Amino acid sequence: MLSKKSQYAFKALAYLTEKYNQGPVLISEISSKKKVPLKFLENILLELKKADILDSKKGKGGGYYLKKDPAQVRVATIVRLVNGPIAMLPCVSLNFYHRCDNCDETACGLHDIMKQVRDATLNVMETKTLVDLLPMK
Amino acid sequence: MLSKKSQYAFKALAYLTEKYNQGPVLISEISSKKKVPLKFLENILLELKKADILDSKKGKGGGYYLKKDPAQVRVATIVRLVNGPIAMLPCVSLNFYHRCDNCDETACGLHDIMKQVRDATLNVMETKTLVDLLPMK
DNA sequence: GTTTTAGTCCACATGTTTGGTGGGGTAAAC
DNA sequence: GTTTACCCCACCAAACATGTGGACTAAAAC
Structure with a gap:
């Protein structure tokens, strides 16, 4: 959340x-x-x-x-800045990557699942900008 | 996370x-x-x-x-159970819905964005099951 | 039927994060 | 030089995360 x-x-x-x-x-x-x-x-x-x-x-x-055109500021940028990592595991984070303890990434099914979740999430957050925060006319 | x-x-x-x-x-x-x-x-x-x-x-x-066939247990179920809501806002949560304070859902751009994020996330988590946790052969 | 095995339950400890507040400092306008 | 308004630091309480300790109960083995 x-x-x-x-x-x-x-x-x-x-x-x-x-x-x-x-x-x-x-x-x-x-x-x-x-x-x-x-x-x-x-x-x-x-x-x-x-x-x-x-x-x-x-x-x-x-x-x-x-400071910039709101259409150029991505939602993902703000979330990362204020809320922290978008990925659900450190080992699948692009901007906050950290190796997992006791977990071989090449043999971890959860890793793959959470990578897919991350991509699906970013697909939305990277395309939405501050202008999308305003209610539709 | x-x-x-x-x-x-x-x-x-x-x-x-x-x-x-x-x-x-x-x-x-x-x-x-x-x-x-x-x-x-x-x-x-x-x-x-x-x-x-x-x-x-x-x-x-x-x-x-x-207790059940692992292929019948969804990742989303486990996440909700152990980690809590999947949605990023209470007002877009299917299983943990709660109205936002001072926020008209029909006129809230963030609401729409986070609904899209939720759907994208669930699309993965509801289709993956415990068997997907095992590394591929 | 008592001993061993292994899950159940409750309480607590500790550290970090979250959601704030208070008060003084600094820079720009008038 | 006074007013306006952002800047910065320190602190605080409550909630949550991450455990640990110890007593209890149920089932199996002997």
Whole structure:
């Protein structure tokens, strides 16, 4: 399951996608409009900024805004960033690969199954972008 | 990611699938062959028994064994049982559905995306069974 | 029928993650 | 130089993950 943090991140990103190219948006505005705890949201947005997804301005007229075209930001990228690995086993993860203990990958049926799950999942997450977060018109 | 518990469960089930129709297998044997902590494994197997996946015999000649044909036991069933929901959001879960807070499902893009992810995942997990845990010959 | 074998059950311990909060610091605008 | 608003650090409680220990029970063997 996605953590609350991830769900908050997506809510915020959806809001910033709506407001794309309309200047910086206050944390407090996102917080109240999307019902996300203010201080928690602060941490999340900062993390997204450090990951180059968002940028910010300080002082009056400041706030957060998308650094890139939302159509170019993949859902998979956000999930990996905020939620962690997408794969269900370390040994089938592309971005967080780690060898399994006591498990020969070439002779592990679970490995193969979870690789298929990973591919099926990525097939969706890598093709969806932030614009897909907005409800259809 | 799958919990260690889930990984242990699959290791044990793979072993019991190998030994299907060969009588009960000792917990201690599974533990040593598959390198799973004995007492932890005990809890896991008991849980699988209560869920009607396994059955057991006490006393000499006793142990655990698969209650059904391994080809009839879906990977999805085990994951749900030991690891919890397969979907990434409560609001798209078939077996653990729960409404999201402050989220209109009909107007939530993330909802749709995660529904697609769920379907893609289930497409694999519902078609794979315990026999697929064994390495290919 | 008592001993041995092996699963059952419950309680607890410990470490990590999750979901937050509080408060001061810093940079930009006015 | 005051106000605005993001930046950064430290801490906190609850939940969950990953086990362990010990007593109990049922079945088989003798």
